[in-house]
Amino acid sequence: xxxxxxxxxxxxxxxxxxxxxxxxxxxxxxxxxxxxxxxxxxxxxxxxxxxxxxxxxxxxxxxxxxxxxxxxxxxxxxxxxxxxxxxxxxxxxxxxxxxxxxxxxxxxxxxxxxxxxxxxxxxxxxxxxxxxxxxxxxxxxxxxxxxxx
Amino acid sequence: xxxxxxxxxxxxxxxxxxxxxxxxxxxxxxxxxxxxxxxxxxxxxxxxxxxxxxxxxxxxxxxxxxxxxxxxxxxxxxxxxxxxxxxxxxxxxxxxxxxxxxxxxxxxxxxxxxxxxxxxxxxxxxxxxxxxxxxxxxxxxxxxxxxxx
Numbered sequence: 001x002x003x004x005x006x007x008x009x010x011x012x013x014x015x016x017x018x019x020x021x022x023x024x025x026x027x028x029x030x031x032x033x034x035x036x037x038x039x040x041x042x043x044x045x046x047x048x049x050x051x052x053x054x055x056x057x058x059x060x061x062x063x064x065x066x067x068x069x070x071x072x073x074x075x076x077x078x079x080x081x082x083x084x085x086x087x088x089x090x091x092x093x094x095x096x097x098x099x100x101x102x103x104x105x106x107x108x109x110x111x112x113x114x115x116x117x118x119x120x121x122x123x124x125x126x127x128x129x130x131x132x133x134x135x136x137x138x139x140x141x142x143x144x145x146x147x148x149x
Numbered sequence: 150x151x152x153x154x155x156x157x158x159x160x161x162x163x164x165x166x167x168x169x170x171x172x173x174x175x176x177x178x179x180x181x182x183x184x185x186x187x188x189x190x191x192x193x194x195x196x197x198x199x200x201x202x203x204x205x206x207x208x209x210x211x212x213x214x215x216x217x218x219x220x221x222x223x224x225x226x227x228x229x230x231x232x233x234x235x236x237x238x239x240x241x242x243x244x245x246x247x248x249x250x251x252x253x254x255x256x257x258x259x260x261x262x263x264x265x266x267x268x269x270x271x272x273x274x275x276x277x278x279x280x281x282x283x284x285x286x287x288x289x290x291x292x293x294x295x296x297x298x
Contacts, residue, residue: 050214053207053237065199070296087236088202093296147219147242 002122005036006098009076013100014126016043016056017078023048026145027134030056031076032064039073040064046145055145057085061092070094078127080106082146090115100127104135105146151271154185155247158225162249163275165192165205166227172197175294176283177205180225181213188222189213195294204294206234210241219243227276229255231295239264249276253284254295 002010009031016029020043029043042059045051054062057077067073070092080102081089089097089112096118102109109119135142151159158180165178169192178192191208194200203211206226216222219241229251230238238246238261245267251258258268284291 046215051211052213052215052241053202053211058202062200062202064201066195066201066293068293083240084233084237087239088233090236091232091296092201144215144217147240 002098002120003036005033006074006076006120006122009033009036009038009074010078010098010100010122010124012038012041013056013076013078014124014130016041017100017127017130020044020048020056021130021134026056026141027130028056028077028079030060030078032060033074033076034072039067044145047141053084055082055085057081058088061088074098076100078124079104079131080121081108081112083108083111086112089117096120098122100124101131103128104131151247151269152185154182155223155225155269155271158182158185158187158223159227159247159249159271159273161187161190162205162225162227163273163279165190166249166276166279169193169197169205170279170283175205175290176279177226177228179205179209179227181209182223182225183221188216193294196290202233204231204234206230207237210237223247225249227273228253228280229270230257230261232257232260235261238266245269247271249273250280252277253280 013029017027021027025047026044032039040063045054078100086108162178166176170176174196175193181188189212194203223245227249235257
């Protein structure tokens with residue numbers, strides 16, 4: 001179930017993803033929010049910073065800095081979280097994740113739900129189109145980001 | 150089964166952990182290695198950089214930069230990996246993890262093994278003593294790092 005605040009935050013995450021695309025990186029963006037308000041935003045920095053752990057979600061969590069708790073937060077991401085980001089969501093105790101799309105990549109939704117995380121899939125056409133363009137134009141970079149040999 | 154190279158790498162990881170302790174941070178260190186040679190070393194940077202995702206393992210992986218593959222690597226860590234770091238090990242396809250100790254923290258060994266990762270527990274007295282001292286002296290910081298409310 002998507003709220004109006006969810007849509008606003010996911011729009012910011014998409015803008016972050018687009019920024020990453022325009023920088024020549026992997027177009028995946030993320031927002032950490034609390035009470036419908038943005039805490040931080042980030043996007044994948046693999047190319048820009050040469051940093052393999054800086055997926056969109058990780059970049060947003062890093063930029064949020066130290067938080068007393070994550071139990072009252074929501075994580076927004078344009079793309080379904082990989083196993084690194086899914087493990088992080090569970091470790092940090094983030095109770096709700098809103099995902100732009102899981103058409104181009106996915107598979108960890110069941111892991112998250114089994115750990116008690118609410119996962120909402122927005123099935124957003126803009127998120128899908130941006131990832132499809134990226135995978136078509138830069139297949140090697142995409143393979144590297146999801147650690148496919 | 151620990152090799153001599155394993156012991157050398159774990160010693161470097163311990164030195165990183167000790168450096169983190171001396172800096173006032175969480176004393177957890179890590180080394181990424183390939184063919185018995187160090188690729189990178191790192192330690193937990195939660196306090197030093199205000200970065201909640203910079204666990205020891207994550208800091209070492211970040212410092213290694215972009216790698217073509219992780220299939221031929223070993224990750225050394227003074228402390229049993231949390232769910233964030235365990236998810237990352239699986240996502241990156243790291244096939245072997247050598248853990249200094251899982252007495253003061255643990256629980257994700259079965260998850261890793263179920264994903265095909267070889268997990269070796271060194272049960273190292275120095276690693277245990279350093280963590281016990283840290284947990285005794287800075288319980289709030291330790292609770293924050295493992296996301297306990």
